[in-house]
Amino acid sequence: MNRQNILRLLEKIKQGTMTPDQGLEALKKLPFEDLGFARVDHHRTIRHGFPEVVFGQGKKPDQVAAIVRSLLSQKSNILITRCDRNTYNRVRRVSSKARYHDDARAVSIVQDSTAYGEGIIHVVCAGTTDIPVAEEAALTARLMGNKVETTFDAGVAGIHRLLSARESLARASVIIAVAGMEGALPSVVGGLFSVPIIAVPSSTGYGSSLGGITALLAMLNSCASNVTVVNIDNGFGAGYVASLINRKRP
Amino acid sequence: MNRQNILRLLEKIKQGTMTPDQGLEALKKLPFEDLGFARVDHHRTIRHGFPEVVFGQGKKPDQVAAIVRSLLSQKSNILITRCDRNTYNRVRRVSSKARYHDDARAVSIVQDSTAYGEGIIHVVCAGTTDIPVAEEAALTARLMGNKVETTFDAGVAGIHRLLSARESLARASVIIAVAGMEGALPSVVGGLFSVPIIAVPSSTGYGSSLGGITALLAMLNSCASNVTVVNIDNGFGAGYVASLINRKRP
Amino acid sequence: MNRQNILRLLEKIKQGTMTPDQGLEALKKLPFEDLGFARVDHHRTIRHGFPEVVFGQGKKPDQVAAIVRSLLSQKSNILITRCDRNTYNRVRRVSSKARYHDDARAVSIVQDSTAYGEGIIHVVCAGTTDIPVAEEAALTARLMGNKVETTFDAGVAGIHRLLSARESLARASVIIAVAGMEGALPSVVGGLFSVPIIAVPSSTGYGSSLGGITALLAMLNSCASNVTVVNIDNGFGAGYVASLINRKRP
Amino acid sequence: MNRQNILRLLEKIKQGTMTPDQGLEALKKLPFEDLGFARVDHHRTIRHGFPEVVFGQGKKPDQVAAIVRSLLSQKSNILITRCDRNTYNRVRRVSSKARYHDDARAVSIVQDSTAYGEGIIHVVCAGTTDIPVAEEAALTARLMGNKVETTFDAGVAGIHRLLSARESLARASVIIAVAGMEGALPSVVGGLFSVPIIAVPSSTGYGSSLGGITALLAMLNSCASNVTVVNIDNGFGAGYVASLINRKRP
Amino acid sequence: MNRQNILRLLEKIKQGTMTPDQGLEALKKLPFEDLGFARVDHHRTIRHGFPEVVFGQGKKPDQVAAIVRSLLSQKSNILITRCDRNTYNRVRRVSSKARYHDDARAVSIVQDSTAYGEGIIHVVCAGTTDIPVAEEAALTARLMGNKVETTFDAGVAGIHRLLSARESLARASVIIAVAGMEGALPSVVGGLFSVPIIAVPSSTGYGSSLGGITALLAMLNSCASNVTVVNIDNGFGAGYVASLINRKRP
Amino acid sequence: MNRQNILRLLEKIKQGTMTPDQGLEALKKLPFEDLGFARVDHHRTIRHGFPEVVFGQGKKPDQVAAIVRSLLSQKSNILITRCDRNTYNRVRRVSSKARYHDDARAVSIVQDSTAYGEGIIHVVCAGTTDIPVAEEAALTARLMGNKVETTFDAGVAGIHRLLSARESLARASVIIAVAGMEGALPSVVGGLFSVPIIAVPSSTGYGSSLGGITALLAMLNSCASNVTVVNIDNGFGAGYVASLINRKRP
């Protein structure tokens, strides 16, 4: 432990086996993180409940399995995003707790079931093709110890579906709104509910939807003041930030 | 009259003062439009009620006044878009019927008050800064003989304002929806009402609104099937097409 | 039926088994749509003749067949866009009325042959590669009860082909103009005929055609006032709006 | 009051002066918001502490003053963004509490000094030219009842300045990070501190900074998972969402 | 023949079996092209030597073969662009004169060996990957009766290769310059030689070459005044226009 | 004269006052252009008739006048593009032959009236706002010794105006087609006439016309094979290339 290294150094100075000048030089040569700045975050305890995340896309099943094995010793939950059943089958051999989520195209390994969240995170999406992104967000939030509710297929061209879910939405502490095409959902949701809205553009659409850029731009220009935006299809990021917001306060 | 020219030519052939071969050559040399193809539109009567339009931007008051003078002899209404009071003051000297519309930044001269429209055209806009475009659309539609109703400042982040106007909107035969920023209004309106929606992106906004491009893209990707789109800030075009759709059928 | 629910509630108040205060609370808790706002559209009858539409792209034959089966009980026509023969073969097992349209890459199921349209919808396209989009537009319009005429391969670089079809085009109440590459067709057609033109950019082309963006931009900047635009390759949307415009008036 | 309207209606039914059928019809005709759906938000009390905001840009001093006068009767704080001293001088005649903030180019009127926030909101920016945006964010958060700390001119090319402020940053519940040019600050801050980071791209820069688009894109692609993004130069939005996140929980 | 139709009509008028009024009506109903406006081009003879061109991409071998068969009766040369050997093999069964050009990915059928060109067309390209586009241009020009010379792999980073070919280039009447990546070749060539330069951007490159857009933009901004540009990879268009320029004058 | 330098060097070798080895070294050190490669163009005589061109934009009247004075000694015509009357007034003091062209925003000084062109160059433009660009093209072509005809305000939405000018257009050897907005004119003209078409996008338009980019893209994707394109508003470049094409052949 680094703390020990520095203490030992200071003890030597105390005992006179090292001069202060030598101590100064030694301090400067210590690996940076030994001084405790690896993560400058003081509320270190807040890190409990954060999942270990493996971005599965572009990685081979064996690679993912190797990473997972190295992570298992920590007690954190593990999330593998953007992977298929082949990867799952390989990972299951490493951990029998692995579970595949078809809609989210993800694998989860639950090792910590603590409820870290305080309120409810609600994930709403506009169309059926947005569901994989929405499910990735929901799964992330659940793995981070939150209660999650969902409303799918509630696009703004059928506003009544959104209004039908208003009781549930009004209960939420944070809302994640996923939409492709014109990306209007976060604005409408943001106008109806006063909580923070995390907007996720999806790559749903064709032609001038530009692979999600249209929805992204629309969300950034929302006329609702309570909307912030993450990258296209970034369900994980939305679930992650929503969990930070919803976290029980010390 | 061209019709007369051709008839006279055929008479000469009949009378033998011109051979058929000479006639063929003469026909080929006639100005194109003399053959009646200037406008291939057969329902020529449908043109009644169409205004003469002058795009005022970039034209000097004197230029506009000269154009207006040349148009007055026709019995059509006259619309001068994108002009200021200076232009109006100059035009008023040419026609005492000229009237300035502050919100629409336009001059109108009404010479034909026939009701060409059948139903009601409703113009709705999202924010106060969209009003000039919305008013340009409304004015155009009125000059083309339509009954027009308006709902302004009904952005999707305050959906209740839109719903408050639902009685009036439900009466409309065509709806023009103007919005800047995320451009979501046409989608919501298109989901609520089954009539054709003409969407007009406005250049309202800043940063990633890209001068209206974001709203334009959003509207083109509307999840409502009854939405078509015109160019950014093109209130005139929207009013024009809405008038065509609303026109009384023969 | 929701109407019944509210009536029953009001009856209870009348009968004194519920106080007005209790009634108010109960009203507020009713699902939103129970109050008749599911669709704010009052001219509900206008909905007759609207097809049920399944966006086939990205859906598996079994999924499409399941959706179709659930829709059959309604008497509407059914349209499945962007699907191949595999999907058709699967759907045919659900409904023997299913028919495949090669050019439009679509399946139709006709259950309602009412003539909802008043005039003629004309679909014109610029090149042979635009035909799938044009056929999708034509099929949509036919399924919505319209008489449809078509002129294919009439690009502006061969203006005589367009002029050859002028008699038919001049008869139309609405014209759908499909073009890729430079997207000039709607402007030329819009200049020749006074009816509403629905412009559909197609993704035909290469290099700087940018997958249809060039045609889209060109159409939005048409110098003809009677042109509105839908998304790239959105033949369905064009056919849908054209049908709304051409609909018999009450 | 609308509640009274409905109660009166139900009383009439109770008293028999109106039949249930008539009641149903009457209910349907009531303005939408009379049924309590104007804002679907049930935690209405959560709205306390929200400022009234006037987007000053493009509005004349007289217009702003008129809006402010109409808002004063509410007990909320008032924020006028993007305005100059002329507007301030005009507003001061309406309210002696008005105060001008040079750096933020904004006017504030404090009528409610309640501490709505729980933790500290820290606003950090990269360069001196980002300060107006950062100050707008800070002012917004202060007006919404939060304790705010700031660190300016801490760009990533001088990482030591950021690290110097680490004690203060580590105390924050939410961090707002403003940066133009390459927009890297939120990623570095997000890597150091585990709280939600609201990233604000600024239009600082030239050439390929594209008026802030480069910073915007960079922030959306942050490799730190705790970053969400608002529109270019949208300091207000960042301050608003940060305040929502930092709000005391019921 | 249409000319005959009109003559016959005029004869009837002459003979009195048709009145001039009837003649006028009949004239108006004739197909447009019957009046000789199918192609307004008076120098009709100039059309000799123009090849019939089939854009092969996206067409099946059978489709191409069918088109070719219908074109063979004309005496023109035939060019099938962007096709593979499968198409060639199918076409060869229709015409034994068909020849495949590997580099140009094209099939030619020569039926007219007239020398229509006056000077020499020189095709120069920057890299080896530009050769298919350059060869398409060269083949087109040859099929249109021109003498063609070529210099390949003469990019501007090795200016000596270009200078080595200066004798040949200086002989040319028109130069076609093909380049991908930074697209600088036409500027350098245009500075060295005073003849018209047709610049063809190729899609060669990666990353920020944007599929040829970078080269396209560079060519449009050439500091040489004698450069005009065609679409990305449009070797055919360049060869076609070069042939028009080089054509023997009447 | 450089030729003299080299000759003198060779004479020295002949006379033995310089060894061949020394001669080789000396040759290598000569300024590059001394060897006659300053311009590799062998048909040097072809340069006669080329105007000297000053790009006026961004230059002060005094700067332009100084450049003009230095050019006057050559016998070429002089063209100053993109300048106002102030510049003209200053230039007139340097040359009494200077003439200002209001529409083209250009100054010309004619010193050479030779007819270098063979046929006629026709400049056609779509709208009145395109006239400055069209006039710049026409003026350039005239200064380069060509006969020029023009047809203005012949946009494709009024195709009859274009067809009315068909006799004149059919006479042309080269056509320059200027258009903003959707940029469709070159395609239509290119379809009607077989000569080379130089397309000039103009920055006319608003919103999604993107300062001429839309017209530019449209022209690059023309379905007519005889169209090449120059930069936005580059009337000079179009006139220059058209003149090269139309030049009398040796």
Place this chain on the structure above:
Amino acid sequence: MNRQNILRLLEKIKQGTMTPDQGLEALKKLPFEDLGFARVDHHRTIRHGFPEVVFGQGKKPDQVAAIVRSLLSQKSNILITRCDRNTYNRVRRVSSKARYHDDARAVSIVQDSTAYGEGIIHVVCAGTTDIPVAEEAALTARLMGNKVETTFDAGVAGIHRLLSARESLARASVIIAVAGMEGALPSVVGGLFSVPIIAVPSSTGYGSSLGGITALLAMLNSCASNVTVVNIDNGFGAGYVASLINRKRP
């Protein structure tokens, strides 16, 4: 001095007035930079000769003067970029050594005339409008102690001008190449000379030059391997990096 702070702390531990545990806590609370990490750069001496740079654009003369006054005490040279004569006049009151460079739009204050550079830096630019950017680069390099040579107005359309300067260019250790429009100069220069080329796109041009983006993209896609690129108009950055490359080695 921080070094003293730490030493003092270690002395206390040595003397027993502070326990090692207390020392560890104290160390952690020291400002970060006290540990010598303010700049991790060990070759600190290498920083000698680096100028202090003030980005003048958007700063008022008084602001610039104040910054300059605070910098004067250091012995470094001072460079104020993008400023006008007003700023210069104000700065001159602070330092009589201030000198204004018209072409570079910059102020320099020389306090250190050491020759830090080893070879020669050559700045070449394509057109006269690129000169301000080129001069900014040259001035920066001179202030950093380098010998600088320049060749201006050597665009690739007149390759002979570039070749004329080849003797000088061949002497250079680094070449800075500035160009707008098609940005081809760095590729040609990079092909001729084997040293590192720093390419600077300038915002020279119009229409599709897109304010320098076209030149930027072209340079990034250079077919010469020895080219790297800085931001549009960033003469300072190019001069700075060239100076780093040319720096005498320890």
Place this chain on the structure above:
Amino acid sequence: MNRQNILRLLEKIKQGTMTPDQGLEALKKLPFEDLGFARVDHHRTIRHGFPEVVFGQGKKPDQVAAIVRSLLSQKSNILITRCDRNTYNRVRRVSSKARYHDDARAVSIVQDSTAYGEGIIHVVCAGTTDIPVAEEAALTARLMGNKVETTFDAGVAGIHRLLSARESLARASVIIAVAGMEGALPSVVGGLFSVPIIAVPSSTGYGSSLGGITALLAMLNSCASNVTVVNIDNGFGAGYVASLINRKRP
């Protein structure tokens, strides 16, 4: 040898078998490169140590092998970029020295082990997916005779990893920084170390990372003055320029 040709010519003049006038004519007709201008670079010896490079992408194994065979006779090292093991297997048959580098997707053939570099080149990259690009850069630099050190997976969201490598980085003469996503690494590295930084954007990322364009733009707008940029994924170019910078000086 060309030198011989010219010498022989001069000898003839000396001997009187050729007149100086004839000599002048003969000189002008010699191939350009015979005069020694093939490469204007005088420090020809500096070319030693430059590898021969084959861009493997899009080339067939046989093609690559043929090129390699022709290059082997030179004593240079050979680098084949962007190729797979199939190509390697084919090349190995041509040269037994060929070695495949999995991470860099490249083949190297070492024929020259001279140490041309003076200091150390350090290659740092942000994420594991950037490693192929980083390895291509490292391999290039090694083949050009440099000592290379690497630090991989040191993204800015984990700044401590970068700081841990500071000893090694501080030793470097040039640093190559590879990053995708937000591309912030070069700015942070450039702020910490005073040497030239070559920034390489990688195409790592998804959604609005736009295939590397976001990272590219961010790097071009770096707030660190010592950063220059190469094309997306251009590891080779970065290694090449770094080698030029690090080269031992004569």
